[in-house]
Amino acid sequence: MPFVGRERELCQLTGALARPPVVILIEGEAGVGKTRLLHELTGRSMLFGSCHPMRFPYGPVVEALREACPPKDLNPITGALRPLLPECAHLLPPAPPALQNAQVERHRLFRAVLSLLDALGPITLVVEDVHWVDQDTRELLGFLVRCLPPTVNLVLTYRGEDLRHPVAELLAHLPPRIDHAELALAPLDVEQTALLAKHLLPGAVDLWPLTCGVPSAIEELARMLADGRPPGTPPALRDTVQLKLDALPPVARRMVQAAAMLDEPAAPKALASVAGIPPEQGERGLAEALRRGLLRECTPGAYGLRQPLARQAVRESITPMVRRRLSRRIDAPTEPLGILSPREEQVIGLAADGLTNKEIAESLFLSPRTVEVHVANALRKLGLTSRRQFQRTAPHTTRRT
Missing domain, CATH: 1.10.10.10 (Winged helix-like DNA-binding domain superfamily/Winged helix DNA-binding domain)
Structure with missing residues (x-):
């Protein structure tokens, strides 16, 4: 996919990485282009690892380091990584003898990771999707940010709406010698969306109304149109939305369904009325849907789905019986709340x-x-x-x- 509309962010990222050691946080919703931005960097040694919903202990760091090519004459402590890195165990020193204390053993493992990164430098360790970080990796990252070697950078990407444990806590423990930077990737604007669509499709096609500038949605929609299919909900987006819906408590799910059935963002009381739940329960459900990233405050006091394609995906998931019930409530008269200007x-x-x-x-x-x-x-x-x-x-x- 062509690289469009991220020149400023790429310049910021390049400038920050040129001053190691630095910790960089990149935040953005799913599909907004966090990974693509990193892959646009050139002339840098980078190791990539991703956190997963299943939360494997040390998973992203192991994934990143197993792609490394360790140099000779490593610190003997790096031998502690042999059990975690069988792909390159023959390049590591012999494993040190086991210790009786689990906490001491773990500290030795953390020091081994730090020593190997130092030996690989200059290098940038990228841990993606930190909103899914497991507890062990979280503690390892907390250790690394306190003592990054002079030639090592650390980049963390995450979705703010999915983050239960703020990555900002890592920054609170940074020593003065280690700098940090934060980038927030927003969706593309109307002009950038049109430019990306022009690269992907012949002729002028306005994809902004359906995608709201999310690059992955633009690409999926363009692919559907190029294949001669009508512009529907991209399967990847539909599956993502469905997984999020299934994970919601019932009250929050009903608030999201109500928002999907409405043509415009609505106030919490109106959403609760359409959902058929008491206002106080609606407030709690709305808060959870906001926290999970399915709803957003579109205008002050009015809430809706994050993008039209997501609203379409939610609508498609609603059974006909529930849809009819929601439609009846939408058409029912309600109490006026103010005077129009x-x-x-x-x-x-x-x-x-x-x-x-x-x-x-x-x-x-x-x-x-x-x-x-x-x-x-x-x-x-x-x-x-x-x-x-x-x-x-x-x-x-x-x-x-």
Whole structure:
């Protein structure tokens, strides 16, 4: 896939790695391009290891080091790594005798990893998907960041919404001699999305509305269109969303399903009403769905799915019976919560006539984002849960053009 829209981040990353020892944290949602950014680095020795949901002890560090080619004349302590690295055990010193104390044995193992990295330097150790880090690896990383050798860098990638144990705790123990940097990768903007789509597909195809700029979603959608398939939910995204849904508590899952059935972001009370649960339970479910990264605050006080394709994936997972139940609640009248501003009246009047946000923006000389905010505010104030309910509300407002 072409490399688009990350020149600034690549420059920042290159500059930080040029001043070892440094610890770099790269945060971003699934599919936003964290791994791709790292693979764009050139002229550097890098070892890659990934954490996994099954959380194997020391898994990512073992995965990274087994690809290394140890030099000669290693510190004898590196022989402690022989049981973990059978692929290169013949290149390591003899294993030291076993110790009776498990804590002392583990400290020797940590020192062996540190010594081998030092011997391999200059090098960058990359541990990906730290949101899935196992406890043993977490403690090993905590040891490494305190005493990184002068020619060794450490890069950690993670999804902020999936992180139970903040990686920031590692930074709290950094000694003054070790610098750190933090990069947050956002989705591509509209222009960058169009440029990437142009590289992947012939002709001009607008993939922004469905993908919201997530590169992996753009690539998957482009592949479907190139194969002559209709633009549906990419299988990889559908499977990821389904796994996250299955892991949610029932109340949180119902809040996500309610959000997926709505055309616009909604207030917590409206989501709970559509989900058919008490508001206080809805608040707890919303908090969990936010923490797991399935919902986000799209505008102040209004929540929805992170991207249209994710909303589509959730909708596809809802059984017909549940979908009908949610639709009935969406169409049911609810209690108004506020008074519309003149601009909000204008916006919902045009929305009631069937205009899209883009068309409303052009008509009122606003940005589509501003229209989105006005629509969300109007839904909340009128106690509505769906854009289509504007049709029965609009006659009671003063339409302005």
